[in-house]
Amino acid sequence: MVKKVVYFFCFYFFLSSIALQAQSKFKVGFDMGYTYSNLNANLSNLVESKYSGDYGFGASLTGEYTIRKPIFLKTAVSFLQKNYTFRRTGSRLGWYTKYYNDFLSIPFLVGVTVLGSADISQGLWLKIAGGTYIEYLMRLQRKGQYIALTENRYKKVSETYDFKKNENMLNRFGYGLQGELSLGYSFKKWTFYGTCNYQYGLSDISIANTNKNRQKTIQSYMIAAGTSYQFN
Amino acid sequence: MYLKLYKKTAFVLGVLLAILIFNACELDDKYPISAPEQYTKDDVKSYADLFKVFWTVMDQRYSCFYEQKRKDGKDWDAIYNEYYPKFSALKTFGRSTDDKNEIDTDKVKAIHYFVDIINPIFDRHFFVKIKIPLNRYQYGIFRFQGGMKEQHANSYMFSSKLGYIKKYLGNDTICQKYTLIPGVKKSDLSITYLMGSVKKNPDIYYLTYDSFSLYLSDLTKFLSSKFLNDSNPNELGLRTRNIENNPLLGRITDLTVRENVKELTRAIQSKWEAFTIAPELNVFRTLCRQFMATEIVSDDLLEAARSALIKYDELPVYYEEETYATVLTPESKPYMDWFISEMEQYIGNERNMNDFETAAMAVIERAPFYQNLLNPLHKGTIKKLILDLRSNGGGAVKDLQFFIERLVTKSTIWSYERTKEGNGRFDYTPWIPQKTKPHKLGGIPSNIPIAILTDNYSASMSEITVLLLKSQGNHVVSIGDYTYGATAGVTSNPADFNGGVVGNIADNWFYFYMPFSAVKDANGEMIEGIGIKPDIYVAPPTDAEVTQMENAPDTFVDRVMEVAVNHLSSK
Numbered sequence: 001m002v003k004k005v006v007y008f009f010c011f012y013f014f015l016s017s018i019a020l021q022a023q024s025k026f027k028v029g030f031d032m033g034y035t036y037s038n039l040n041a042n043l044s045n046l047v048e049s050k051y052s053g054d055y056g057f058g059a060s061l062t063g064e065y066t067i068r069k070p071i072f073l074k075t076a077v078s079f080l081q082k083n084y085t086f087r088r089t090g091s092r093l094g095w096y097t098k099y100y101n102d103f104l105s106i107p108f109l110v111g112v113t114v115l116g117s118a119d120i121s122q123g124l125w126l127k128i129a130g131g132t133y134i135e136y137l138m139r140l141q142r143k144g145q146y147i148a149l150t151e152n153r154y155k156k157v158s159e160t161y162d163f164k165k166n167e168n169m170l171n172r173f174g175y176g177l178q179g180e181l182s183l184g185y186s187f188k189k190w191t192f193y194g195t196c197n198y199q200y201g202l203s204d205i206s207i208a209n210t211n212k213n214r215q216k217t218i219q220s221y222m223i224a225a226g227t228s229y230q231f232n
Numbered sequence: 233m234y235l236k237l238y239k240k241t242a243f244v245l246g247v248l249l250a251i252l253i254f255n256a257c258e259l260d261d262k263y264p265i266s267a268p269e270q271y272t273k274d275d276v277k278s279y280a281d282l283f284k285v286f287w288t289v290m291d292q293r294y295s296c297f298y299e300q301k302r303k304d305g306k307d308w309d310a311i312y313n314e315y316y317p318k319f320s321a322l323k324t325f326g327r328s329t330d331d332k333n334e335i336d337t338d339k340v341k342a343i344h345y346f347v348d349i350i351n352p353i354f355d356r357h358f359f360v361k362i363k364i365p366l367n368r369y370q371y372g373i374f375r376f377q378g379g380m381k382e383q384h385a386n387s388y389m390f391s392s393k394l395g396y397i398k399k400y401l402g403n404d405t406i407c408q409k410y411t412l413i414p415g416v417k418k419s420d421l422s423i424t425y426l427m428g429s430v431k432k433n434p435d436i437y438y439l440t441y442d443s444f445s446l447y448l449s450d451l452t453k454f455l456s457s458k459f460l461n462d463s464n465p466n467e468l469g470l471r472t473r474n475i476e477n478n479p480l481l482g483r484i485t486d487l488t489v490r491e492n493v494k495e496l497t498r499a500i501q502s503k504w505e506a507f508t509i510a511p512e513l514n515v516f517r518t519l520c521r522q523f524m525a526t527e528i529v530s531d532d533l534l535e536a537a538r539s540a541l542i543k544y545d546e547l548p549v550y551y552e553e554e555t556y557a558t559v560l561t562p563e564s565k566p567y568m569d570w571f572i573s574e575m576e577q578y579i580g581n582e583r584n585m586n587d588f589e590t591a592a593m594a595v596i597e598r599a600p601f602y603q604n605l606l607n608p609l610h611k612g613t614i615k616k617l618i619l620d621l622r623s624n625g626g627g628a629v630k631d632l633q634f635f636i637e638r639l640v641t642k643s644t645i646w647s648y649e650r651t652k653e654g655n656g657r658f659d660y661t662p663w664i665p666q667k668t669k670p671h672k673l674g675g676i677p678s679n680i681p682i683a684i685l686t687d688n689y690s691a692s693m694s695e696i697t698v699l700l701l702k703s704q705g706n707h708v709v710s711i712g713d714y715t716y717g718a719t720a721g722v723t724s725n726p727a728d729f730n731g732g733v734v735g736n737i738a739d740n741w742f743y744f745y746m747p748f749s750a751v752k753d754a755n756g757e758m759i760e761g762i763g764i765k766p767d768i769y770v771a772p773p774t775d776a777e778v779t780q781m782e783n784a785p786d787t788f789v790d791r792v793m794e795v796a797v798n799h800l801s802s803k
Contacts, residue, residue, distance in 0.1 A: 043655055045267035045292060047727040051654075086653055092728060097653060097661060146664045147728070149649070149721055149749075150632050150696065159662045167298045169658040206656050210309055213263050214655050 025066040031195060031226020032059040037082035039099075039205070041216040048090040054098065056081025058222045070113035074129055074180075078105040080199075082220045086144075094154050097144035101218075105199070107133040107178045122186055129180045133199055137172040169208040174218070176201040189230045196223045265655070268293060273739035279342055283319035285738050286346075286362070287312055289746075295650070295720065295731040296355050296750045297657050299758055304352045308657060315345055326365025339364055339372075346376050353378035354761030356718035357692065361743040373743075379761065385713055385772035387689040388622040388781070388790070390442045394426060396785030397620075400793055401428035401438055406600050412448055414593035423448045427605055430618070433801045439605060440620035444627025444693040447634040449601045451529070454594040455520045457587035474574070475501070480567035493559045497571050500548045500555070504575070507547055508583045516540040516592065527610070527674045529595065529602035537595040544589060550575045609638055612677045616800045619697070620685040622712060622792070626692025629721075636697050637671040639704075641679050644668055646703035647696070648756070649721065651749045652731030663752070668700055681803040682708045683796040686766055691716035698764050699753055709799065712792045713772045714763035720747035770795050 038053035060078040067073060080103045087096040111129025140161035148155040163172065177200045184193025201217035209215060266275075268289040276282050291308055294300075301307050322338040324330035342364055350360065359377035366372045398405055405428030411419035425441035475481065475498055484490040507513060516536040523533055549555050556568050579585045608614045617639070648663035684698050695715045701708045722745070726732035732748030752758045770792045773781065781788040 041655060042263065042265060045265040045270075046655060046730050047267075049654070049730060142662050144662065146651070146661055148664055148666055149723075150629055150647075150666050150700075151669065152630075152633060155664060157662050157664050167658065168660055169298070169656075206658065208307070208658055209656055213265055216654070216656065 027062075027064040027191070027228045027230045029062040029064065029191070029193075029226050029228025030060070031062065031193070031224040032057070033195075033222060033224025034058065035080055035082060035220055035222045037084050037101075037218055037220035039084045039086075039216055040201070040219055042213055048088050048092045050087060050089055052085050052087060054083035054085050056083040056100070058224060060224065060226075062226075062228065064228070072111050072113070072127075072129075074107070074109040074111055074131075076105075076107055078107070079103070080105050080135075080220065080222065082218050084218070095144070095146055097142055100139075100141040100143070101137055102139040103135045103174075104138055105133050105135040107131060107180075107197075107199075109178060109180060111180070122188065124185050125183070127180075127182045127184075129182075131178055133176055133178045135174045135176075137170065137174070140170070169206050171203060171205055171207040174201055174203040174205070176203065176217070184228075186230075191228045191230070192226075193228065194223070194225045196221065198222075265292075268733050268737050268744070269735075271738040271741075273741065276738050276741045278320075278325050279322040279338065280316065280320040282325075282342070282362070282364075282741065283315060283345075286360070286742065287316075289733060289737055289742070289744060291657055292655070293652065293726065293731050293733050293744075293746055293748075294355075294358075294657075295652050295660075295746075295748060296760065298660070299750060299760070300352075300354060303354055303761075306352070311349055315349060318345055324365070326368060326371065328368050330368065332367055335365055335367055339366060343374055346374070347380065350376040350378060351381050354717075355720055355747055356716055356761055357720055357722055357745065357747045359745050363741045385688040386775065386778050387687045388773065388792070390424075390440070390623050392778075392781045392785070393440060393620070393622070394424075396781055396788045396790065397426060397438070397440065397793070398428075399786065400430060400432070400790070400797075401426075402431050402434060404428050404604065406604055408597075408600060410448060410597055414454070414590055414597045421445060421448070425601070430797055432797055433616075436616040436618060436797060436800050437605070437608075437614045438618045438620065440622075441624065443624060444631040444697075446601075447628060447630045449598045450634050451594055451598055451602065452524060452527070454587075454591040455524055457584055457591055475571075478567065478570065480570050484561075484563045484567065486561075486563070489559060489561060489564060493556075493564050493567060496556065496559055497567075500550050500571075501575070503547055504550065504579055504583075504585075507543060508585070510540075510543055512536070512540040512543045513588070516588075520591065520595075527602070528607050529599045533595060534599050534603075537592040540588070541592045541596070544585075544592070550579070606635075606638065606674055609676050610674045614680065616681045616683075616803065618683050618685065618793075618796050618800065619701075620793075621690045621694040621697060622685050622687040623689045624691075624694045625689060625716075626694055626696075626718070629693065629696075631693060632696070632700065633671075636700060637669060638675050639682060639701055640668045640670045640675065641704060642668070643670070644703050645754050646700045647719075647751055647753055649749050649751050651721075651729040654730070660750075668703055679705060679707045681800050683800055684708065684710045685792050685796055686710050686712040686715050686764070687772060687792075688713050688763070689716060691718040692722075695719050695759070695764055696751075699759075703754055707803075709767040710764065711768040711796050711799065712766050712770050714765055715759075717759055717761045717763035719751040719760055721749040721751070722747045768795060768799065 035056040035058040036053055037056065039051040041051055043049045058078060058080045060076040062074060062076040064072050064074045082101045082103055083099060085096055085098045088094065109129040109131035111127050113125055113127045115126035116124050142161060143158045145154050145156050178197060180195060180197035182193050182195040184191050199220045201219060204215045204217065206216060271285050275285055297308060322341060324335045324338045326335055346362060355378050359375055361373050361375050363371045364374055407426040409422055409424040411417065411422045423441060423443065423445040425439065427439040430436040430438055475494060481490060481494060484493060519533040519536050523529060551572055553560065560568060644667065645665045646668050647666045649666055650660050650663045653659045653661045682701060684701060686698060696719065698710050698715065702710065722734060723729065723732065724734055726734060726748045729748040733744040733746045736743050751760065
């Protein structure tokens with residue numbers, strides 16, 4: 001299943017780049033950086049329990065097409081680690097689970113250059129963009145520490161989640177809204193830029209939940225640096 | 233024109249970004265969810281409410297929905313969709329305006345619905361008591377549990393076993409019952425055990441007990457008291473000068489009485505002080521320290537406990553007014569009260585003499601368990617063991633550390649356990665491997681053949697014991713019937729695990745007894761609701777055999793015991 005999804009995304013990106021490159025208004029870029037994610041969940045009925053954010057790694061292969069100056073469309077194939085931690089607090093401190101989620105994400109953004117002009121041969125520019133994304137959870141690893149009651153002690157456990165059994169009824173497909181702010185400097189065809197984006201998950205991470213009050217969604221930030229090349 | 237488009241687009245995107253960023257700060261607990269403990273009687277005004285509270289508590293806290301769904305294919309939402317309309321259709325609820333015939337009809341329907349819902353629950357620890365209106369004025373408490381429609385096989389009840397099993401055992405048979413407090417015979421918490429070597433083959437030692445409360449035998453809890461390390465008893469406490477210079481003593485106007493009071497209290501004090509450094513007590517202290525390092529109850533320790541207690545019993549009873557009867561007057565009473573209070577502080581708390589009394593009595597009471605079972609197991613003089621867990625419904629996990637680990641020689645995974653974590657119905661922790669570990673002081677020196685006897689009422693800790701000991705190798709066999717199939721963990725504090733409920737909910741409309749975890753064996757198989765298959769199956773007792781074991785124990789033949797003795801004799 002994972003392979004099929006990866007093939008789909010690669011094929012999608014390949015077709016997109018061919019089509020857009022032909023119009024000579026197309027940039028291909030690559031950036032990588034850190035992510036910071038958290039799970040938005042209502043734990044008000046649980047005692048001394050909370051989710052907290054964690055850092056991860058992210059990398060994106062981007063494609064950007066200028067529709068009409070200064071407006072552009074942007075898409076990407078992104079590998080994003082959306083990590084977070086569940087932990088007990090207070091008197092129950094010691095039990096925790098670190099969730100390492102590896103997502104393949106595809107955003108569909110429309111943006112505008114608000115400072116400078118991105119297609120000039122040289123100079124500084126600032127862009128903002130917003131839109132939606134879809135994602136697929138490729139792998140989940142959990143590392144935690146739990147009370148082994150019969151051993152009367154805390155115990156560390158690490159496992160790769162078995163999606164075939166899917167005992168926690170996790171939803172591998174997700175979607176949400178994405179916003180992005182980029183600052184860059186262009187040298188003729190090459191551009192170097194820094195970008196920060198924010199993904200606000202709208203889909204529940206559980207396929208079984210029917211209670212909106214108990215919905216759990218992921219929020220994620222990414223700050224990255226990269227370079228792009230303009231075809232013309 | 234481009235400029236306008238540019239500005240509009242920038243504005244729209246800017247707003248979108250702002251919305252996204254502010255959304256990031258959305259409060260988690262915008263709509264607080266009621267925890268089961270927060271429900272009150274105001275939440276239960278009808279059968280529909282009764283069902284809804286039951287459904288919601290299960291939804292939030294039941295730990296086996298994944299396995300439950302695999303077993304009967306029905307998910308918890310489907311239960312709600314099917315039964316909420318049915319309960320809503322029951323219009324009465326024991327109100328003064330309800331028709332009494334309809335109340336009865338609705339009661340029968342409600343019980344029927346709850347049985348239909350709860351009977352398929354395969355967790356065998358789980359039960360719930362629900363209050364249901366009987367008429368306009370009264371309520372009945374009805375108990376529902378998983379598998380409540382199933383017929384259970386006959387069992388070897390513990391009380392019956394005590395009657396007949398002695399005929400299989402030799403002259404060294406011991407049967408004891410004790411509670412948490414040495415010397416106290418009646419308590420909700422007690423242990424009764426029976427043990428001795430098997431007549432037919434004295435190499436085989438037999439042990440049975442009514443529940444997993446063997447930890448009550450644990451002497452380390454009593455002998456770790458501070459009094460063992462009381463190396464300088466003259467440094468603290470009541471001093472003679474406190475008596476001499478006491479202003480309360482000066483208020484006794486009759487000089488003769490004052491002198492008598494002074495002499496009496498000084499005598500009492502000095503006798504107690506002398507006891508705190510008495511040779512008998514010091515010997516007992518020394519031997520207790522040796523026990524803490526070895527867990528061996530020697531004859532010397534037992535004798536020292538007896539000697540010290542005899543000496544202790546000879547001391548004047550400083551806390552009873554009778555002791556002071558000859559000098560007690562209204563004038564001397566304030567001084568006496570002060571003296572008793574000071575002595576209590578000094579003898580009880582600083583010299584820990586109360587702990588001594590408990591410890592010495594515990595040694596005397598619990599010594600047979602150590603001297604006949606635990607110490608011989610450690611020395612290797614018990615060569616083979618029958619552990620009879622038939623009709624043992626379980627008990628405390630700490631028995632694993634106190635007793636079962638003494639039969640463990642290697643560290644290995646014997647089960648996996650999982651609990652709830654987050655708020656979702658299926659939010660589980662990973663499966664946590666549970667490993668055996670040999671006892672730190674009193675374990676067996678090498679594996680011995682062990683036969684564990686089980687029946688359909690061997691539950692919970694009995695099943696944990698079977699799983700744990702069988703992980704040690706083929707020298708451990710289980711003989712008898714399938715066990716009960718109740719392996720999930722239960723705790724009085726489920727908030728520690730974010731799952732399970734034990735206690736009253738909604739002002740006594742419910743009493744839940746719901747485990748907080750799920751357990752599977754070392755092969756990854758769930759045995760909840762199924763039970764552990766014995767290595768050697770022996771059919772459960774027939775009705776005629778049950779009658780015989782109760783009424784004619786001398787002629788009753790325990791087929792499981794016979795198989796176990798023959799099996800171990802061949803090893």
